[in-house]
Amino acid sequence: MKNGKLKKLITLATVVASTFALVACGSSSSDDSKGSDSSAKKDSGTVYRTLDEIKKDGTINIGVFSDKNPFGYVDENGEYQGYDVYFANRIGEDLGVKVNFVSTEAANRIEYLQTGKVDLILANFTVTDERAEEVDFALPYMNVALGVVSPDSNVIKSLDNWNSKDQMIVISGTTAETYLTENYPDIPLQKYDSYATAKNALENGNGVAWANDNTEVIAFALQNKGYTVGISELGNKDTIAPAVSKGNDTLLDWVNEEIKSLGDEQFFHKDYEETLVDTYGKDYEEDLVVEGGAVQ
Known part of the structure; x- marks a missing residue:
């Protein structure tokens, strides 16, 4: 009898435990699905926080460069x-939230958005059709083209008749890498993950030249003696814009309205004068700055 009662008790305890586990699992699933469009975000394969979720949390995560002076760097x-950081701080101020800066590299900007590591990218992100298939770009706030910097001892002024033994330094995930791969497939590329390593490679003679945004190579040549920008415009002129996760319409719409509003007060000219004028002077201001999202 005792053994029979014991077996019944064990069976009853097992049933109760199983029922509790099922209820608990159901509660957890329900909590995870809270939010206005959490299921839609998961179904699309992209994770993001809506504008309301960011406001409720009180913090916006913005991806910026930490080694690209004067656009985004750590002092x-x-x-x-830097220029992008100045803009990011204003976004936080007008949104009424704290800005959490997340250091990013060129190659992981899209990944950081798609995985929800950042809400917004402000990292000198050039707008391209290919990128627009994976992220949503807001209105532009800067003009840019590609450029090539090289040592004074061997200034590269043309990419035609390239010596097949020479290597061009590029940063993975940049428009320079894409442009050269598509238009100059015979030029060997030496790829690096960060601006710091690309600069070091050029200084150490690991490549004959460095192709990147013209703003970056011009700044490098002005700040480092012995280098010249032999090609200041390579390919078409492009624009730089903020980017959000694909489908994050509430945040995208807010950023677009913010850019339009800031244009009324000539904010980006002020940003330039606070962060870029020491590097580029006044001569480049009107060429580089885009106010209110309106490209001239």
Whole structure:
């Protein structure tokens, strides 16, 4: 009798435990699905937070460069600075939330958006048709083209008749890599993951030249003696714009309205004068700055 009662008790305990586990699992699933469009975000394969979710959290995660002076970099005090950072801080102020800067590299900007690591990318992100298939771009706030910088001892002024033994330095995931691969497939590319490593490679003579945004190579040549931008415009002129996860319409619409509003006060000219004028001077201001999202 005792053994029979014991078996019944064990059976009853097992049933109760199983029922509790099922109920608990159901509750967890319900909690995970909370939010206005959580299921839609998962179904699309992209994770993002809506504008309301960002406001409720009180923090917006913005991806910026940490090694691309003067656009996004960390100063000697460990603080983020630069043209993109200046804009990011204003976004946080007008949105009424704290800005959490997330250091990104060119090659992982799209990944950081798609996985929800950042809400917004402000990392010198050039607008292209290919990228627009994976992220949503807001209105532009800067003009840009590609450029090529090389040592004074061997200034590269043309990419025609390239020596097949020479290598061109590029950063993975940039428009320079895409452009050269498509238009100059015979030029060997030496690829790096960050701006710092690409600069070091050029300084160490690991490549004959470095192709990147003309703003970046012009800044490098102005800040480092012994280098010249032999090609200041390569290919078509493009624009730089903020990017959000594909389908994050609420945040995209807010950023677009913010850019239009900031144009009324000539914000991006002020941004240039606060962060870029020491590097480029006044001569480049009207060429580079886009106000209110309106490209001239």
